[in-house]
Amino acid sequence: MIKAHSIIFFxxxxxxxxxxxxxxxxxxxxxxxxxxxxxHLVDQDRDAAVAIAKATLTIVxxxxxxxxxxxxxxxxxxxxxxxxxxxxxxxxLPDATEMPRDCGLGNILADCGTEVVSSECTVLxxxxxxxxxxxxxxxxxxxxxxxxxxxxxxxxxx
Amino acid sequence: xxxxPHKKPPGAGANQPPGLPWRELHPNFAAHSYLCxxxxxxxxxxxxxxxxxxxANVSGGHVADCKVDPNWExxxxxxxxxxxxxxxxxxxxxxxxxxxxxxxxxxASRERGVAGYYRLRWYAEGGTYAGDFCLAxxxxxxxxxxxxxxxxxxxxGTKLSNRVPRLSMKLxxxxxxxxxxxxxxxxxxxxxxxxxxxxxxxxxxxxxGGLKYVNFGRTTSFTWDxxxxxxxxxxxxxxxxxxxxxxxxxxxxxxxxxxxxxRALLKLCPTCGEHGTLHESQ
Numbered sequence: 001m002i003k004a005h006s007i008i009f010f011x012x013x014x015x016x017x018x019x020x021x022x023x024x025x026x027x028x029x030x031x032x033x034x035x036x037x038x039x040h041l042v043d044q045d046r047d048a049a050v051a052i053a054k055a056t057l058t059i060v061x062x063x064x065x066x067x068x069x070x071x072x073x074x075x076x077x078x079x080x081x082x083x084x085x086x087x088x089x090x091x092x093l094p095d096a097t098e099m100p101r102d103c104g105l106g107n108i109l110a111d112c113g114t115e116v117v118s119s120e121c122t123v124l125x126x127x128x129x130x131x132x133x134x135x136x137x138x139x140x141x142x143x144x145x146x147x148x149x150x151x152x153x154x155x156x157x158x
Numbered sequence: 159x160x161x162x163p164h165k166k167p168p169g170a171g172a173n174q175p176p177g178l179p180w181r182e183l184h185p186n187f188a189a190h191s192y193l194c195x196x197x198x199x200x201x202x203x204x205x206x207x208x209x210x211x212x213x214a215n216v217s218g219g220h221v222a223d224c225k226v227d228p229n230w231e232x233x234x235x236x237x238x239x240x241x242x243x244x245x246x247x248x249x250x251x252x253x254x255x256x257x258x259x260x261x262x263x264x265x266a267s268r269e270r271g272v273a274g275y276y277r278l279r280w281y282a283e284g285g286t287y288a289g290d291f292c293l294a295x296x297x298x299x300x301x302x303x304x305x306x307x308x309x310x311x312x313x314x315g316t317k318l319s320n321r322v323p324r325l326s327m328k329l330x331x332x333x334x335x336x337x338x339x340x341x342x343x344x345x346x347x348x349x350x351x352x353x354x355x356x357x358x359x360x361x362x363x364x365x366x367g368g369l370k371y372v373n374f375g376r377t378t379s380f381t382w383d384x385x386x387x388x389x390x391x392x393x394x395x396x397x398x399x400x401x402x403x404x405x406x407x408x409x410x411x412x413x414x415x416x417x418x419x420x421r422a423l424l425k426l427c428p429t430c431g432e433h434g435t436l437h438e439s440q
Contacts, residue, residue, distance in 0.1 A: 113360030117203070126203060133200045137210065138365070144212040144222040144373075145366040 004132040005057035005087070010038045011048070011076070012061035012093075013069030019093050020061045023119060030121070031128075045074050052078045057131055058086045060109070062116070063096035067103040076108060084138070087131055090116040091124065175234075175294045179392020180280040183293075185255035191334040192245050192254055193272070193318075194235075194326045197225050198261030201361070202354045204347070205264035205273040205304045209358040209371075213407075213421050221407045222372035223421030224362065228259050228276070230351045231380050233295040235276065236285060237388070238380055240402045240423045243290040245326050250281045250291045256334050257293065260318075265306035270320060272310055274300030274341060274348070284391035286425055286434050287399040292391065300351050301344040305337075313340060355379075373420035375428030387426060390433045397434055410439035 012020035017040055024038045037051040048071070052058060058079040066072050079086035090109060092098060098116060099106050117127040197208035207225040215221040226238045235257060236246045249257060257276040265271025276295035284292050307318035314336045329337065359370035359379060368377045378384065385391065402423035409418045414430035417439050427435050 110357075111360055112364045113357045115203070115357065123203075130201050130203070134361070137201070137212075140212045140220040141210060141222075141362070141372075142365055143219040145369070146219065 002056065002135060005034065005055075005128070005135055007035045007037065007055040008057045008059055009048075009052050009055035009075070009079070009086070010036060010059045010061055011072050012039055013063065013065050013072055015065050015069075016061065016063050016093060019063075023061060023093060027124070039071060039075065045071075048075055049078050052086065053082065055079075056086055056135060058088050060088065060090045060114075062090050062092050062099055064099060067099035067105050069105075073105055076105065080108070080112060085112075087134060088112060088114045089127060089131055090114055091127075092116065092118050094119050175280045175282070179284070180282045180294060183250065183253055183278055183281050185278055186253040187255045188331055189252045189254050190328040190330055191256035191258060192249060192326055193258045193260060193323060193329050193337075194242060194245050195323070196228055196259055196261055198263045198273075199354075199358060200263065202358060204302070204351055204354045205261045205271070205300075206351050206354045206358065207261075209355055210361055211421075215407055215419075216405055221419050221421050224371040224373055226371065226374075226380055228274075229380055230298060230300065230348050230355065232382055232385065233276065233298050234385075235293040235295075236290065237282075237292040237294070237385060237391075238425060240286045240290075240425055242325060243285055243287060243399075246281075246285065246291045246293050247289050248328075249278060249293060254278060256329075256338065257295070258329065258334070258337055259300075260307075261304065264304035266303065269306055269308075270318070271304035271306045272337060272341065273304040274298065275338065282392055283394040284388060284433075285395055286402075286423065287397050288395050289399070290395065298348045299341055299346045300348045301341055302347045302350070303344060305340055310337065310340070373418070373422075373428075374424060375418070387431055388433055389431075395434055401438070404438045406439065408439040409436040411435045412437060
């Protein structure tokens with residue numbers, strides 16, 4: 001069983017690249033046990049898809065401009081279409097505001113129960129811990145789904 | 159008399175039960191209150207109930223045990239679940255004014271902690287067993303940073319621990335008012351709790367083809383509309399009390415004869431929707 005997200009892909013809008021790169025580099029130093037792959041390291045969507053395939057967690061580095069980013073939309077779609085899909089976490093870049101709730105990307109992320117957290121260190125530590133816990137929990141959750149449902153028939157007791 | 163017992167009267171508050179069959183509890187503020195356990199989620203930064211809970215099944219794999227109480231969405235306790243009926247019976251019989259909730263990982267560093275309270279105001283017949291009730295609050299107050307047991311003990315002189323209470327305990331009037339004051343020092347974050355529940359429901363829905371509450375076979379959230387499905391709400395059950403969990407986690411409906419897998423006994427049959435018809439399947 002995978003116990004933690006050891007490879008994490010970061011996606012962000014190209015207009016936020018400078019801020020995002022700085023953030024990713026800072027975090028890589030804080031989490032030496034995890035490998036961080038950033039959107040800035042790949043040139044094309046195809047390369048991003050390869051990086052996403054290696055990762056188990058996709059982090060959206062968010063600002064108000066993320067909603068209209070084709071790169072983020074592509075990376076989120078690729079992450080969710082994997083089997084099993086990548087977990088997704090939204091981190092608000094420093095001084096950034098959340099993307100509008102009713103936008104297409106916002107709806108997609110809300111539909112898969114994505115958490116939004118600030119980039120503050122403690123908050124981030126706790127959020128990654130929760131993402132790791134969810135990673136360990138998902139096989140059990142999937143197993144519970146295969147057990148669910150009803151079967152018609154007579155109870156043996158009857 | 160309200161022609162539709164589930165219709166909300168004009169001006170009703172968010173947590174106000176919609177008239178009959180709900181009855182005024184007329185809380186006795188000199189009576190004891192209850193401190194009540196709930197499972198907290200490991201996947202949220204808030205002390206929300208464990209919507210994604212599963213337990214190992216004896217026959218292999220896992221079985222869902224999605225938690226529906228405390229039901230912040232409606233401000234009710236026991237309206238949609240069958241667990242902890244002794245508390246509800248006691249609260250109605252004693253006209254308890256408050257129901258405090260503590261979670262297993264609610265406090266910082268994931269220790270047990272008190273997350274909030276209901277100010278009880280209404281009750282209704284319609285539990286699964288004779289003598290059980292549904293409770294409803296006219297005020298909910300749940301906090302961003304739940305209070306650890308150590309902190310509660312230091313302020314109130316209680317002896318709460320990792321083992322005590324296991325599921326619930328009575329609180330004296332003094333203890334209740336003290337705990338109330340501690341919780342009121344923080345603003346009410348119940349709306350944020352509800353948003354988190356909605357988010358966690360989506361995690362279930364995404365992996366199960368749309369089931370927000372897997373073992374309930376339920377694709378929608380719990381709201382006052384969902385209460386309309388409880389056809390015998392307001393009618394006292396005559397069913398003899400029994401266990402609400404079984405080793406096999408299998409339940410059989412006496413009405414439609416379908417069998418279901420669920421850790422806890424459900425109030426309604428997920429197939430036919432009948433109330434109080436599920437029995438242990440042997």
